[in-house]
Amino acid sequence: MLLTARKNHDSQQAQKKSRGICEGIKALREFQDAAVIYGYIPVRGEVDVRSLLEEAFRQEKRVALPRCLDRRGHMAFFEIRSFSDLVPGAFHIPEPGEGLKKMDVRNGVMLVPGVGYDRSCSRLGYGGGYYDRFIGKTAGVSCIAPAYDFQLTDLLPVEVHDARVDMIVTEKQIIKRRMEDD
16 A cells, blocks of 8 residues: 555655655754765655765765665665766666675664654565664664655554664654654
8 A cells, every 4th residue: 555655656746755855854963963874776656865865975975875685685785976886786776886885884874765654663664674684783873764754654563573763754744763662
């Protein structure tokens, strides 16, 4: 249902909302203070964060994007200097090409895509566990989910291995995870 809603989302409205979401993230202290932005390239109607990555380049922040290492849920982040460093990758998602520096994920902001979220910052991904495995290993990294407001629900069916993000930013609101929800 959430994937269908995102797929059927009007592209002009999606771009307008994406710009607003990126402006909201850019205004956050977490983004302003971050030396590294761990981003993603949007696919299948995800929030378009490329303008945010471009802003990070302008501010001379380091930008790293994920590369799938296998089809069992393992990925790593590699530093890019521009979008021209990307090549077609796993699942038809552009990813950093060979010869780029692998990053140790720490001390920055990670933009985490997903299918849906709830108000306790639980995240529903695509089922591969790529980000769930990563979020648990990100000491010193603020995990922020750019999302359309329609991707929010009151409660998601989550499992023990499902990781939660620190914050969800939509075109209408910012939801921060409360530690007492852990």
